[in-house]
Amino acid sequence: MSGNAEADGGVETTARGIETQTASENGGAPSVNARPIAEGLAGVVIAQSEICEVNGERGTLSYRGYDIGELACHATFEETVYLLWYGELPTENALRTFSANLAAEREIEETIWRILTALPCSVEPMDALRTAVSALSCSDADDGDRCLNSNIEKATRLVAKFPTIVANYYHHRQGEPPIHPDPTLSHAANFLHMLHGEHPTDMAARAMDMTMLLMAEHGFNASTFAARVTAATLSDIYSAITTAIGTLKGPLHGGANRRAMKMMLDIGDVDQVVPYIEEALARKERIMGFGHRVYKSAPDPRSAYLRGRLYELCAERGDFHLYELATAIAETVEAKKGLYPNVDFYAAPLLYLLGIPLDLFVAVFAISRIPGWSTHVMEQYARNRLIRPLSAYVGPKDRTYHPRHER
Ligand SMILES: CC(C)(COP(=O)(O)OP(=O)(O)OC[C@H]1O[C@@H](n2cnc3c(N)ncnc32)[C@H](O)[C@@H]1OP(=O)(O)O)[C@@H](O)C(=O)NCCC(=O)NCCS
Secondary structure, three states: OOOEEOOOOOOEEOOOOOEEOOOOOOOOOOOHHHOOOOHHHOOOOOOOOOOEEEEOOOOEEEEOOEEHHHHHHHOOHHHHHHHHHHOOOOOHHHHHHHHHHHHHOOOOOHHHHHHHHHOOOOOOHHHHHHHHHHHHHHHOOOOOOOOHHHHHHHHHHHHHHHHHHHHHHHHHHOOOOOOOOOOOOOHHHHHHHHHHOOOOOHHHHHHHHHHHHHHOOOOOOHHHHHHHHHHOOOOOHHHHHHHHHHHHOOOOOOOHHHHHHHHHHHHOOHHHHHHHHHHHHHOOOOOOOEOOOOOOOOOOHHHHHHHHHHHHHHHHHOOOHHHHHHHHHHHHHHHHHOOOEOHHHHHHHHHHHOOOOHHHHHHHHHHHHHHHHHHHHHHHHHOOOOOOOOOOOOOOOOOOOOOHHHO
16 A cells, blocks of 8 residues: 555545545445435434434434423423433432532632633633633543543533533623522522522523423534544543534524524514515525424424423513514414424523523523533443544546646
């Protein structure tokens, strides 16, 4: 073999960096350029997983075999994190200990706080979160231990500290002092407390809890996949989660909830819904909060539960405007384009009613998804294989190098 053979799958890299692979070198399989291409990896199954089942045809979702509806109606966020990490629902005692351990890890150390407050206020919350998570690894010496218990300890720190980082970076941007976590409150209620400086109502805390629970995990979505790619190199969990945050930030992934809310505020009134959506579709714009890579033939099951919670929150406040507006948009987009709302659509007005500023919406998604990310990182370590797909080279070939003075 000429050139430098990479150690990741028998692909030969020539001196020009072009991968060459023939059928005979590849055990009889067609050469890379002759194979079908799965753009965006759509429909490609790349691993087995015991964490969650997303059924796009039936429109169902389960975590560790429990239907998302049952969990949304009966479980809490903490209970769900335990289920994801340990594979079983906790007993009463186990949940009490687990929740106390999480609550005890909420404070962020001085170094992290100094890094956050050194950032210019123009830095977006997701960028600040990514920076803080990356820095958290400094106070947790990576001993190269990839065992489950060690990673559950690290994941506990991450889940517990995400809300503190997000809420207090928000206060920093507002020129306000930080608000310390309250260990007597649940994870969801404490986040609202740190944001608003007061204990939330039971209804608000339950709505926050359910929103986080429903967003906690969703299979091999883009950010989780990105985290697994990093973990598969046997890099550490902090690096994997930092990767995931950067991936979630994009408008086609976590960034959709904020844009969905902006659209609702833009539309304003129910009687403006049809013309607004018709015009947007005529301009070939994407309606944020609609469509899904997996739920194509059935609705995203999470949206019904979020819609129900939105109704309850509106009822508590005696104002159904946002509920009616969101419902009208969903009906119009389904009628005109055949697209169903995804998790981001009804989560957006819910977060808005909970008083969460729009520029924190994506960060709230990250606070909710860190349990899923960390579970996948741990599963990746447990049955690891380097993730390394191929590409079909379509650039120029067989070019001759000319010395610089001859070009
Ligand atoms: C989620 C999403 C990226 C999935 O994309 P995908 O599976 O790759 O689907 P495609 O991008 O191939 O779209 C297929 C068709 O549906 C249309 N479509 C998909 N989502 C759309 C949306 N939200 N608004 C308008 N049209 C949409 C595309 O324009 C395309 O139409 P065409 O065949 O006429 O060109 C896509 O639905 C989207 O951009 N949604 C808006 C962003 C969003 O809400 N993201 C959160 C996801 S949980």
